[in-house]
Amino acid sequence: MQTSKYTKIAVIVMVLLFLVLSVISCSTHVHTGLGPGGPAPTGKKVPPGQAKKMNGDKSAKAYAPGQQKKH
Incomplete structure (x- = not known):
């Protein structure tokens, strides 16, 4: 089975995209005002x-x- 250069690049791009989306989806919550x-x-x-x-x-x-007046 022969894989093309474009298939390898597509797999690498998809893995990188998955990693980037995984990191971006992390969030922290900061509670202020108290x-x-x-x-x-x-x-x-x-x-x-x-x-x-x-x-x-x-x-x-x-x-x-x-001190509030009643109407």
């Missing part, structure tokens, strides 16, 4: 003083739950 410096996790309330700082206000009274 430590200091990360964004606040969703569902948690921001303290009134921090909300004041984020909005640039001088008073935290508007953000405190006990």
